[in-house]
Each structure stands twice: as structure tokens, then as C-alpha cells.
Amino acid sequence: MNTVIDNVDYGPLAQLIGKWSGNTGLDIAPDANANPDESPFTNTLVFTTAGITENAEKQILVAIKYHHVVIKAESGHIFHDQIGHWIFEPETGNIMHSLTIPRGVCLLAGGTYETVDDKTIFDVKATAGSDSYGIVQSPFMLKNAKTNAFQMKMTIKSDELSYHEVTSLHIYEKNFEHVDTSTLQRVTYEQD
Numbered sequence: 001m002n003t004v005i006d007n008v009d010y011g012p013l014a015q016l017i018g019k020w021s022g023n024t025g026l027d028i029a030p031d032a033n034a035n036p037d038e039s040p041f042t043n044t045l046v047f048t049t050a051g052i053t054e055n056a057e058k059q060i061l062v063a064i065k066y067h068h069v070v071i072k073a074e075s076g077h078i079f080h081d082q083i084g085h086w087i088f089e090p091e092t093g094n095i096m097h098s099l100t101i102p103r104g105v106c107l108l109a110g111g112t113y114e115t116v117d118d119k120t121i122f123d124v125k126a127t128a129g130s131d132s133y134g135i136v137q138s139p140f141m142l143k144n145a146k147t148n149a150f151q152m153k154m155t156i157k158s159d160e161l162s163y164h165e166v167t168s169l170h171i172y173e174k175n176f177e178h179v180d181t182s183t184l185q186r187v188t189y190e191q192d
């Protein structure tokens, strides 16, 4: 696959570009007793190029940005909206994933990618309290629904993308593993 777009080599991120859609998602979220509340969902992911960045005249990064919209199957309403960047450092092969959700939570996860046969697997993690790959959250969330960690594995094989993410929460005075999984198909390679 050609990984160069507008003279920028996006490396393993190039294959993400375009629009994806999936209707087999499953969300496991806490309810008021911190019991698992399971909701099937549909979702779309749109990835577009974000160019090259140079840091401190030393570090070269390439990035793509995305918008993830998740709709609860039962109600047809948006119940999760997420924006962020996937970032690749060609010199080291390191991957970063920044994300923001409208609950007052942002994070920067770090990790790597590997290619196994015809699959590319991205694996990133953020941990609360870390000064680098950490989590920033509002005073309300810190007190009532703290995110302690986030781990995401995303696998791309041609026109199929799947992800498995675990958001480790402390909510309703208990620890709770908030898990989201979905498989999406590419709708178009075009950028919006």
C-alpha cells in the first residue's frame, strides 16, 4: 500500500485514512451499583491527515486526526463522541494516541505497533498519575468517576478495523473495567 499522501509518509497510520462504519459494537459500562450495563452499538470512525510536526528541532512526528461517533442501538441516540489524534514517530516506531471525550476527560496513550501477516496491531496505554502517557480529568470526575487507566488494541486488516479498549474506572466506590469493542468496515478511502 502507498503510505505517502500529499508528500507525507504516514507509515502504518496511512491505512486508517477514510471513513469506517460498524454495527456490532458492545459497550460494558457501569450502572449506579457499578454493575455491568451492556449496550450494543453502531459506530463510525473518520480519519483524516494532519501532516508533519517537528518538536524541538529534533523529533519528527506524523499524525492523523479522527472523529468517533457511537450510537446506542436501542435508542438510536449518540451516547459517546470522541475526537483525537494517532501519532507516529518514524525514527523510533513509537505510536501515540491522544483523545478527548465530553465528560471532562483527556488522555495521551503511548505504545507501539506490530505487523503480523497482513494485520497491523496498534497497542497503546495511559495511566493516571503518569507525567507522560497520562490522563487529565475534571475535579468532578477525579472524585466520582476516576479513570485510572486506559488500554487500547486496534487491529487493521485491509478494509476491516477492530478495536478493544479497556477504561479502568473507580466509580460508585468500586473498581470497574469499562470495556468497548467493535469491528468496522471501510466505507471509503476518501477524506471528507
Ligand code: HEM
Pocket (backbone or CB within 6 Å): 027, 029, 030, 031, 041, 070, 079, 080, 101, 103, 105, 107, 141, 145, 146, 147, 150, 165, 167, 169, 171, 178, 180, 181
Ligand atoms: C465506544 C466507546 C465508549 C462508549 C460507547 C462509552 C459509553 C459509556 C456509557 C454508556 C457510560 C455510562 C454512562 C451513564 O451511566 O450515564 C460510560 C461511562 C463512562 N465512560 Fe465511557 N464509553 C466509551 C469509551 C470511553 C473512553 C475511551 C473513556 C475514557 C478514556 C470513557 C470514560 C468513561 C467514564 C469516566 C465513565 C463514567 C461516567 C459515569 O458512568 O457516570 N469511556 N461510558
